[in-house]
Amino acid sequence: MVTGAAGFIGSHLVDRLLQRGDRVIGIDNMVLGRRENLTSALDSGNFALHQLDINEYSRFLDCLRNEGPIQTVWHMAANSDIAAGVNNPEIDLTRTFMTTFNVLNAMHTLKIPRLCFASTSAIYGDMDKVLAEDTGPLFPISSYGATKLGSEAIISAALERFLECAWIFRFPNVVGGRATHGAIFDFIRKLQKTPGELEVLGDGSQEKPYLHVSELLDAMLFLFDRVKDKLNYFNISPDGSATTVRQIAETVVKVVSPGAKIRYTGGSKGWVGDVPRFRYSIEKLKAAGWAPKMTSNQAVELAVRENANGQ
Numbered sequence: 001m002v003t004g005a006a007g008f009i010g011s012h013l014v015d016r017l018l019q020r021g022d023r024v025i026g027i028d029n030m031v032l033g034r035r036e037n038l039t040s041a042l043d044s045g046n047f048a049l050h051q052l053d054i055n056e057y058s059r060f061l062d063c064l065r066n067e068g069p070i071q072t073v074w075h076m077a078a079n080s081d082i083a084a085g086v087n088n089p090e091i092d093l094t095r096t097f098m099t100t101f102n103v104l105n106a107m108h109t110l111k112i113p114r115l116c117f118a119s120t121s122a123i124y125g126d127m128d129k130v131l132a133e134d135t136g137p138l139f140p141i142s143s144y145g146a147t148k149l150g151s152e153a154i155i156s157a158a159l160e161r162f163l164e165c166a167w168i169f170r171f172p173n174v175v176g177g178r179a180t181h182g183a184i185f186d187f188i189r190k191l192q193k194t195p196g197e198l199e200v201l202g203d204g205s206q207e208k209p210y211l212h213v214s215e216l217l218d219a220m221l222f223l224f225d226r227v228k229d230k231l232n233y234f235n236i237s238p239d240g241s242a243t244t245v246r247q248i249a250e251t252v253v254k255v256v257s258p259g260a261k262i263r264y265t266g267g268s269k270g271w272v273g274d275v276p277r278f279r280y281s282i283e284k285l286k287a288a289g290w291a292p293k294m295t296s297n298q299a300v301e302l303a304v305r306e307n308a309n310g311q
Helices: 008-019 035-042 057-067 082-087 089-110 143-161 183-193 213-226 245-256 283-288 296-308
Strands: 024-028 047-051 072-075 114-120 165-171 173-175 197-200 210-212 231-235 261-264
Touching: 008 024, 008 035, 008 072, 008 213, 024 035, 024 057, 035 047, 057 089, 072 089, 082 089, 082 143, 089 114, 089 143, 114 143, 143 165, 143 231, 165 213, 173 213, 173 296, 183 197, 183 245, 183 296, 197 245, 210 213, 210 296, 213 231, 213 283, 231 283, 245 261, 245 296
Parallel strands: 024 047, 072 114, 114 165, 165 231, 173 210, 197 261
Antiparallel strands: none
16 A cells, blocks of 8 residues: 555655556545556556545545555655645644554554655754764654654554564655655746746755655665565665755756746745755665665756656
């Protein structure tokens, strides 16, 4: 089962699992998901999509019962718009934490043994050092990061109670086709409305690692297949490279609206709760046997062209 199946990362994951020969059940409330993201999957006899809200728990549980035995849940559903959660923290409570809580309840009831969870760099908060998996103490600065960290905690508790094993994947900024939010998505939409000028929040110096969704899936599936401790938790990221918001803006302008003026609003952060820069250690990931092939800049350039072309 894949929750958030019609979303950006979830839909790519569904496609990849089907390519592997798995039978896949997709769950999505369609708040950010799009049915067109699953065009190819819906043609497969091994895929079933259910439009429902995980927080409508009885309906969710009945759906899973009717689908028959499930071996693994890939829990991708969450509020992925950090700024929206800052403005209304209840969004993160319901769409990020409570979805995890209800997924675990259903897994316990139906004796589903394995969980793969989409976590985030936001759990670490704003730290001026390289972030390794054992970095702490952790003090997130957004409700998104806080509810993802809370989700990791209840997954850990579920391992003590009933789960056989879990994989926690701590994403960086992920980019690629089918995006529903993020700097690339926002910049393209802004330029489509005002082709002569691009407004950029902050001063453009914000710098983070960006990973293409194809490499994220490579890493997650590699770890799922080969690392089988009771609790498996990994940072996933480009290796030592990062991209500034200024570089993203310039790339988008070059592809979408050459000659457009870029106007920065100023300040070191794009919004309240934004971590302006972070650096990941992926030594644990490399020790497990996987490393990315693209740099952060290469991932951004590919994603800009994909999103500009409507891919």
